[in-house]
Amino acid sequence: MQTGFPLPPGSIIGIFGSGQLGRMLALAAARLGLKTHIFAPTGGDSPAAQVAHSYMQADYNDLNAVKAFADGCDVLTYEFENIPAETALEAARLKPLYPSASCLNVAQDRLTEKKFISEKAGVPVAPFETVENIFDLKRALRRLGGSGVLKTRRFGYDGKGQAILQNETDIENAWEALGAHPVIVEAFIPFIREVSIVCARGVDGRMTAYPLVENVHKNHILHTSTAPAPRDLGHAKTLAQSIMEALDYVGVMATEFFELEDGSLLVNEIAPRVHNSGHWTQDAGCTDQFEQHIRAVAGWPLGSTDPKHGVVMTNLIGEDVNDWQNLAREDNTFLHIYGKKEARAGRKMAHVNRVVP
Ligand code: AMP
Secondary structure, X not given: OOOOOOOOOOOEEEEEOOOHHHHHHHHHHHHOOOEEEEEEOOOOOOOOOOOOOEEEEOOOOOHHHHHHHHHXXXXXXXXXXXXXXXXXHHHHHHOOEOOOHHHHHHHHOHHHHHHHHHHHOOOOEOOEEEEOOHHHHHHHHHHOOOOEEEEEOOOOOOOOOEEEEOOHHHHHHHHHHHOOOOEEEEEOOOOOEEEEEEEEEOXXXXXXXXXXXXXXXXXXXXXXXXXXXXXXXXXXXXXXXXXXXXXXXXXXXXXXEXXXXXXXXXXXXXXXXXOXXXXXXXXXXXXXXXXXXXXXXXXXOOOOOOOOOEEEEEEEEHHHHHXXXXXXXXXXXXXXXXXXXXXXXXXXXXXXXXXXX
């Protein structure tokens, strides 16, 4: 364990990123008497900065600002994975960074991630190939069974930076849209459902897991997470925790899977952070994923992950949030609004957790 750990109440946790995940991490830290310091290019009105102890507005590439920020914190973490590699390395040189810069490096790039998961952790992923040009892509697709999904290696989220390929026209269009970026192509997986699991690993290597969750997407954005998933699959925990062990991971990590007809699982992707499919934990009567992450990075004992009842989490996207008055009247429903100014289409504005008695 690092000297000074566990961090006592009053310590400062530095968080890179100022979105809703940072906001909910800051709120959870405050419950434990820990302070949060936010680093982001956005200003004091961004979701996390609104509720944190303090914030620094600077570009992620500004290494002088990163140094000043790290100097003012006891431990560092992040709420999104697109922090530049040099920033993460500089931060880690100055203060403990959890999850580590190498975990971030693996998760930032779909190719590195899939290779790590399949080759180092020995956990199955969807068959994939890297492609350099449209001829490679056509050949790869034939090997992958004729259909597939083209994905940019970096900066993809909520279905952005990807295209489904089922015929010749799809291939031409997808290559035109995405071919200028480094890409991979994956086999199209005829999954029966999408599930995920949120696990945590402490500085001492101890691990916890919440129950498996069933996820439904709408327009490529997570719509609902039902927890616990109607049919549990015990091997999800084993697979996710093998990846965490292989990464020597510290913090909360989400693993998204495709479930096949025979009950087997393929990892779609990992998120080296708290995750939308773990928001239900806030109203499940156990330690929520945000507090669990704070506990992990501060060297505290991990909390209970045993929900006292089921929860269905629904995201409120864009204008959905305007229904807040009706939602606030619903029984057994807990509303979490992120404090974003503009309800743009496709933007995650809030979520509701409906408790299943
Ligand atoms: P991702 O950004 O990789 O999480 O993909 C977004 C969504 O696209 C997933 O949640 C799936 O619904 C779908 N998808 C991604 N990859 C595949 C695949 N290889 N086969 C079938 N559907 C996929």
